Amino acid sequence: MKKLCLLAALATLAACQPQEKGYTIKGTLTGDSIPEGKVYLQKQLPFEVMRIDSAVMEHGKFRLQGQINQPEMYTLYIDTRTNPQESPRGKVFVTNFYLENSPITIEGEFDCLPSIYWTPDRKVIPPVIKGSATQDLYQQLLTTLKPYSDSLQAIDRQFLEEYTKPMMADREHKKDYTDIGINLVTKQADYQQQYIQKVKAFIQQNPSSVVALDQLKALFSGLTVNFNEKEITEMKSWITDAWQGTPQLAELDSMVNVITPLALGNKYIDIDVENPDGKSVKLASLIPSGKYVLLDFWASWCGPCRAEIPHLVKVNKQYKDFAIISISVDEKREEWLKALKEENMSWTQARIADGIMGNTVKKYNITAVPTCIVLDPEGRFYKVNMRGPALDKFLKETYQH
Numbered sequence: 001m002k003k004l005c006l007l008a009a010l011a012t013l014a015a016c017q018p019q020e021k022g023y024t025i026k027g028t029l030t031g032d033s034i035p036e037g038k039v040y041l042q043k044q045l046p047f048e049v050m051r052i053d054s055a056v057m058e059h060g061k062f063r064l065q066g067q068i069n070q071p072e073m074y075t076l077y078i079d080t081r082t083n084p085q086e087s088p089r090g091k092v093f094v095t096n097f098y099l100e101n102s103p104i105t106i107e108g109e110f111d112c113l114p115s116i117y118w119t120p121d122r123k124v125i126p127p128v129i130k131g132s133a134t135q136d137l138y139q140q141l142l143t144t145l146k147p148y149s150d151s152l153q154a155i156d157r158q159f160l161e162e163y164t165k166p167m168m169a170d171r172e173h174k175k176d177y178t179d180i181g182i183n184l185v186t187k188q189a190d191y192q193q194q195y196i197q198k199v200k201a202f203i204q205q206n207p208s209s210v211v212a213l214d215q216l217k218a219l220f221s222g223l224t225v226n227f228n229e230k231e232i233t234e235m236k237s238w239i240t241d242a243w244q245g246t247p248q249l250a251e252l253d254s255m256v257n258v259i260t261p262l263a264l265g266n267k268y269i270d271i272d273v274e275n276p277d278g279k280s281v282k283l284a285s286l287i288p289s290g291k292y293v294l295l296d297f298w299a300s301w302c303g304p305c306r307a308e309i310p311h312l313v314k315v316n317k318q319y320k321d322f323a324i325i326s327i328s329v330d331e332k333r334e335e336w337l338k339a340l341k342e343e344n345m346s347w348t349q350a351r352i353a354d355g356i357m358g359n360t361v362k363k364y365n366i367t368a369v370p371t372c373i374v375l376d377p378e379g380r381f382y383k384v385n386m387r388g389p390a391l392d393k394f395l396k397e398t399y400q401h
Helices: 002-016 133-169 178-205 210-220 229-240 247-262 303-318 333-343 388-399
Strands: 023-030 037-044 049-057 061-066 072-079 092-099 103-109 128-130 272-274 280-282 293-298 323-328 348-351 371-375 381-384
Touching: 037 061, 049 061, 049 072, 072 210, 092 103, 092 133, 133 178, 133 210, 178 210, 178 229, 178 388, 210 229, 210 247, 229 247, 293 303, 303 323, 303 333, 303 388, 333 348, 371 388
Parallel strands: 023 103, 293 323, 323 348
Antiparallel strands: 023 061, 037 049, 037 072, 072 092, 103 128, 272 280, 272 348, 293 371, 371 381
């Protein structure tokens, strides 16, 4: 009897000790015909994708097991190709979700899984993920944002059908599509603002959640900064106490240090550029005082950049008090000069000689082109993402009261 009591006591003591728990992911996919495949658990790092675990999928079922340090966003990558050289279209499927150390189930219809390629008219239904409280919180946010994201997607379709396609087909320019574009971009900006306000409210309400931290990083990591310095400081303060002393806050601090000089209301950053004559000059020497100025970062090899140039030609002719400075990130001078001639770009031109991978563009945090920024008459960052109808809207409101 004493021995049994001792064993029971030991068992009770063991149960009271902290247990090292990991995650277990059980996947079940349904459908008429599900090919065999390989399932990978992946994590996106700054410059690479790291594969954490893998499993074989048989008859739509798979299982992954392991342990992580804290909840984070991971990617479930399902590859049904028999040959790695085969096209991934219709063969590779991905789902992003928040993983944590808990029993998790992932269930979905195979034929409707999100794919790495967008296919028109294909029905997409994300799998149902249960067992991760962090994922549940993220799903709540997505549900809150859905009316605004759906509206933005609808406007994107309107842009395509009512603005982009007709304008491209109208080669003789028989119709002016400016007002159509302005109306659409006005609606778009309104929904975008409502979307951002909902995200901000979520961050303030859930400061200790990694979901809120990731959402704040997303707001700070666009191609351009759409907040002033005071807003950036305030938004960071929402999560500072909850993440004090962590690597995650240090990473956010680094991001803030990069974007703050580019915040709305701050003076533009002077850089060395090359003019068409081959001379190195300061950007400041090209910027007129007392005028609104568009800084148009572009490249001859960039399709969207070249597509925007005819619009800039029109703007340059119509708005004489508005200055445009196009700054190429072409590494090859001859390709830049060739494009200038082909596109008849008669306004102020310059080039960043060390290209898009050099150190100069880092001062503007440019990772892709086109990047279009408007400076106010005092040379301060004023408007971002100023292309197409967005630029037309700004010009009409500014010069045609």
